[in-house]
Amino acid sequence: MPTRIIQEPFEGETGDLELEAMPLDFVRLKERHTGVYLAETVQLIVEKFGVKNKICGIVTDNASNNKTMIDEIRKYKWPRFKGKGQWVRCFAHILNLIVQVILRPFGSHKKKASSTSRDQQGDSDDEDDPDDAEDQIELFNQEGGGGDEEDEDEPGNSTELAAELIADDEIELENDDVNELSDEEETDRYTSESCKKTLAKFRAIARKLNKSPNFKSLFVQICREKACSRPYNVERDVRTRWNSTLGQLTGICRCLAAIKISATEP
Structure with a gap:
């Protein structure tokens, strides 16, 4: 679990503003990644480096366990962090979810198999290869949930998490949503x-x-x-x-x- 603090911009000798950032710690999480456990881990890091008075915002993806983590951190009453109003959802993660919805009709990926079928299939799918584990991005949706990464104690609110808005069959494009929309025909070269x-x-x-x-x-x-x-x-x-x-x-x-x-x- 990487934790990074971003210092305030400062004006150097050149007169230009520069933004400094540095990692504080990399923590190996030993338990299931529930929101409560994540909050406790962040609290330990913040206390270790004595920076709780400098925390003005927290950036995460849209996984439901992060929502619970923010709620738990709010209880710590850090002076400059007041909760959801200073929780920033990573735009890159949101954009990635949108792109996945766009690519879904092309079916380039199989749906992730259950643990039982994975044992039967072995290494039949790239998504299940061990070397992909570090690259996995936990996406919350109503069909598959967050797996082990999801906080079981709080499933989350479907109106609050951007990732949930793109669960399977939940968002469909209508004709009015796309300019100059054209239907596919039998003579089309690419369908x-x-x-x-x-x-x-x-x-x-x-x-x-x-x-x-x-x-x-x-x-x-x-x-x-x-x-x-x-x-x-x-x-x-x-x-x-x-x-x-x-x-x-x-x-x-x-x-x-x-x-x-x-x-x-x-």
Whole structure:
């Protein structure tokens, strides 16, 4: 759990304002990430460094356990922190949730499997790979909840958390919401279904490069022969890794000549 304090801007010799920031501590959380436990951990850090009089705001994502954490921290009566009015929801997290809604019709990702089905599937999905655990972003929604990261004692208010507004089937675009909206026709070259199938193929290529050393070696060799730009790889498109869809498409375009040849290999 990283905790960072941002100092107030100051005017240096050049006359320009500069914003200074520094990490205070990195804490390994040993218990379930409930809001109460998070609040207690933040309190320990704040007391350790004696900065409770300097806390003017707290920035988090929209997970429901953070809402509970803010409510609990308010009880500590820090002089400059009064609660929800100084709780800032990270705009980058909100924007990422919006992008995921836009990409949902293209179906580039499977829904996260339950613990039972994960045991049966093994490593069938990138999202369940151990190396993705540190990259996971806990998104709260009504269907899946927050998992172990969610505070069971307080499920949260659906009108208060931005993440909940984009739960499955909860937001739908209407004709009036989109300017110059056009329906898909049978003659369209690109449709949601065709894009969905194409992204699935791209994801299969990226996964094979990651899981098969022999295929990766052959792919790199072909990339060199075809003078593809570096790096000779296609990034995996993982739902919980920001911008990975763009990274995957960039890799496909960069190594397209090699992909056309390697796709014919067994």
